[in-house]
Amino acid sequence: MATLISKAAVRGIVRLGNIIIPGDGELPSYEEYGGYEHVDDLLMYAPKNDIGDLGMVLTILSFMPKFVLVWLVNKMSASHGKGNGPWILLRQLDMGIRGIVLSTYYTEKGGASFSGIAPLEGIDYSITRMED
Amino acid sequence: MQDFIIVGSGSSGGILARSLQEGGAEVTLVEAGKFFRKDTFPRTEAAYSSQLFWGGGLEFDDKAKSAYLRAKCVGGTTNVNQCLMNRFDDLALEDWRQRSGVDWLTLDTLNPHYEKVEDIMELHTFERKDFNRNAELFTGGCDKLDYKWKYLRRGQKDCKIEEGNDCIGCLGGCQRDSKQSTLVIGIQVAEKMGLNVLSEFEVDSVVHHDDHVVLLGEHEGQKKELSARKMILAGGSFGTTKILLNSGMKKSLPSLGKGFCQHPQYMAFGIFDEPVDSHKGAFQTVASGDPKMREAGFKLENVYAPPIAVGMLFNSYGSEHQRLMKKYRYMACIEAAVRDQPEGGELDIDKKGNLVVRKTLTEQDLVRADKGIEAINNVFAAAGAKEVIDSPFYFGLHLMGGCSLGVDPVKSVINPDFQVHGHKNIYVADSSVFPSAPGINPSLTIMTLSQKLGEQLLKN
Numbered sequence: 082m083a084t085l086i087s088k089a090a091v092r093g094i095v096r097l098g099n100i101i102i103p104g105d106g107e108l109p110s111y112e113e114y115g116g117y118e119h120v121d122d123l124l125m126y127a128p129k130n131d132i133g134d135l136g137m138v139l140t141i142l143s144f145m146p147k148f149v150l151v152w153l154v155n156k157m158s159a160s161h162g163k164g165n166g167p168w169i170l171l172r173q174l175d176m177g178i179r180g181i182v183l184s185t186y187y188t189e190k191g192g193a194s195f196s197g198i199a200p201l202e203g204i205d206y207s208i209t210r211m212e213d
Numbered sequence: 214m215q216d217f218i219i220v221g222s223g224s225s226g227g228i229l230a231r232s233l234q235e236g237g238a239e240v241t242l243v244e245a246g247k248f249f250r251k252d253t254f255p256r257t258e259a260a261y262s263s264q265l266f267w268g269g270g271l272e273f274d275d276k277a278k279s280a281y282l283r284a285k286c287v288g289g290t291t292n293v294n295q296c297l298m299n300r301f302d303d304l305a306l307e308d309w310r311q312r313s314g315v316d317w318l319t320l321d322t323l324n325p326h327y328e329k330v331e332d333i334m335e336l337h338t339f340e341r342k343d344f345n346r347n348a349e350l351f352t353g354g355c356d357k358l359d360y361k362w363k364y365l366r367r368g369q370k371d372c373k374i375e376e377g378n379d380c381i382g383c384l385g386g387c388q389r390d391s392k393q394s395t396l397v398i399g400i401q402v403a404e405k406m407g408l409n410v411l412s413e414f415e416v417d418s419v420v421h422h423d424d425h426v427v428l429l430g431e432h433e434g435q436k437k438e439l440s441a442r443k444m445i446l447a448g449g450s451f452g453t454t455k456i457l458l459n460s461g462m463k464k465s466l467p468s469l470g471k472g473f474c475q476h477p478q479y480m481a482f483g484i485f486d487e488p489v490d491s492h493k494g495a496f497q498t499v500a501s502g503d504p505k506m507r508e509a510g511f512k513l514e515n516v517y518a519p520p521i522a523v524g525m526l527f528n529s530y531g532s533e534h535q536r537l538m539k540k541y542r543y544m545a546c547i548e549a550a551v552r553d554q555p556e557g558g559e560l561d562i563d564k565k566g567n568l569v570v571r572k573t574l575t576e577q578d579l580v581r582a583d584k585g586i587e588a589i590n591n592v593f594a595a596a597g598a599k600e601v602i603d604s605p606f607y608f609g610l611h612l613m614g615g616c617s618l619g620v621d622p623v624k625s626v627i628n629p630d631f632q633v634h635g636h637k638n639i640y641v642a643d644s645s646v647f648p649s650a651p652g653i654n655p656s657l658t659i660m661t662l663s664q665k666l667g668e669q670l671l672k673n
Contacts, residue, residue, distance in 0.1 A: 101530040108535055123259065127269030154530055161528055161605040165276055172277035179525060180270060187520040187538075188259040204541045206520050208379035208492060213251060213389040 085124045086136040091117060093139030098182040100154045108203045115192015116185035123184055135177055214425060215239050218441040220416050220456065223289020224659035225643035226447030227395020228330065232667030234403040241409040241439065242400065246285035248412040254386030258519040261385025265293055274570040279475065281609050283451060287412050288396030291656065292386045295497050296368040296393055298336060298657040300327050304507065305651035312648040314620040315629045326661045334393040335370035339498040343374065347491035348498045350545045351515040354596035363502030368393030374495050381496045381519060417566065418460040419444060421636045443670065445640045453645040454560045454615030455568045457633065465635055466626050472617045473558030473572060474650035475609025476550045479582060480516065480526055481589045483545045483598030491517035491546055510552040511585035512652065517546045526604040537602065547592060549585025552652030553578045560615045611655050616645035631666045642666040
């Protein structure tokens with residue numbers, strides 16, 4: 082489980098992740114897949130200042146009601162193509178949060194208790210890599 | 214004392230390391246990133262996206278409108294790009310001559326150096342037999358519209374595509390040493406001749422003296438200083454400019470940081486009823502070859518990306534995101550790269566010495582982008598796409614400028630001999646010296662300028 086950010090911050094990622102990837106019966110929801118258990122694998126390479134800031138934001142968001150999170154995800158999505166001011170922060174949040182969510186969802190490493198069809202299998206993605 | 218220290222190991226540093234080491238010099242190559250080789254590159258998209266790039270994945274401009282993928286590893290971005298090798302044309306060089314006043318920026322001068330660089334790598338010009346379905350749709354759509362296209366040329370050797378290898382995987386580093394990165398054609402060759410490589414060494418600043426240069430940085434968590442008779446900064450537009458700014462050179466070089474360009478790239482996806490499998494085989498094989506597009510300031514290339522990157526490019530969430538991602542195998546993809554103007558970009562540092570990127574696309578840049586996106590949509594319509602998704606994001610994949618080449622020390626940073634104006638022992642020949650965006654993949658020309666510098670240094 083994650084050690085570089087708090088449990089509350091992980092809860093924040095999961096709640097936002099479920100809005101971004103809710104699951105549809107064919108593909109699991111973000112929480113169901115459980116890739117967030119390996120979020121340290123990503124965060125260990127991020128600048129320490131960024132982890133601190135992101136952890137704080139996620140912790141605050143973890144306590145927000147769902148309608149606030151839905152509103153936020155909607156605004157984050159809408160921020161691209163908009164001007165400056167508050168839209169800058171929303172764009173930064175969008176890229177940061179979606180980066181973590183998508184990187185811990187479309188990955189081979191799921192949660193310890195997941196047993197269904199993994200997302201990469203669900204979208205039928207596979208490549209062949211021939212080593213030397 | 215070392216003859217040379219090279220800071221940065223990508224298109225410029227890797228070639229210089231080999232050139233100088235072959236010439237018998239004592240060379241140390243310093244690189245901020247880790248030293249991966251073919252058997253140690255991360256094997257999955259999630260792993261290499263976080264481990265091989267500055268910022269743990271992406272960097273942004275100060276308004277978070279433009280994203281940057283800048284590699285941080287020995288071999289630099291040549292490990293993670295597609296190794297497309299294009300010589301510049303005179304349209305690009307004429308603009309450089311006018312802006313810089315450097316009269317040797319001609320094909321007559323550069324062609325012999327292009328040849329020397331091309332001689333040390335294996336090159337493959339794609340043919341129709343190399344096409345995947347994405348390329349077939351691209352060229353078919355172009356043919357219907359009478360858009361001229363051309364085969365791309367790539368630095369590659371024995372990629373085993375015919376035997377089923379999928380080269381999209383080498384966006385995270387080549388596991389076969391097939392991609393002709395500067396790790397393969399430069400650094401690993403130079404190591405056999407005695408090149409000293411210091412990885413995970415981040416340089417903060419340099420101090421110029423009359424007969425040597427000192428660099429100050431941090432290596433594996435410890436403050437370090439290194440000295441050499443000559444220093445070559447090869448950290449690219451961001452890295453080299455940042456070092457010179459942190460070295461306090463803005464006062465004597467008023468143009469330092471100015472003229473940043475990035476070839477903003479816009480991607481669009483066409484969705485088809487049948488699988489396209491754009492991620493299979495040789496995933497990038499053709500580009501526009503239309504003189505009208507060249508004059509209009511953009512080019513098109515067929516391209517694709519692995520799932521995390523594709524997911525990021527869709528500005529959607531919820532059920533719409535999942536609907537689109539389930540179409541991953543059914544998508545063709547085309548990118549438009551814009552030849553942006555240098556007047557809209559500047560690199561600076563904040564009070565902590567961190568890089569700040571200021572980039573505003575000019576009216577002309579936006580007109581060019583609109584034309585490129587329109588051309589993409591035309592190609593998809595002609596190819597029979599059922600739905601087209603234009604990504605709202607643009608990336609700066611070719612980072613250029615900040616230390617412009619030129620004769621005038623007020624308007625430029627690097628003199629025609631590649632020396633920092635007023636600092637005879639510090640040299641630069643990486644993408645930071647570009648006076649403007651060429652509208653052509655810059656790798657081969659960065660290598661070529663660096664090869665020219667290498668010859669010059671050995672002669673002197």
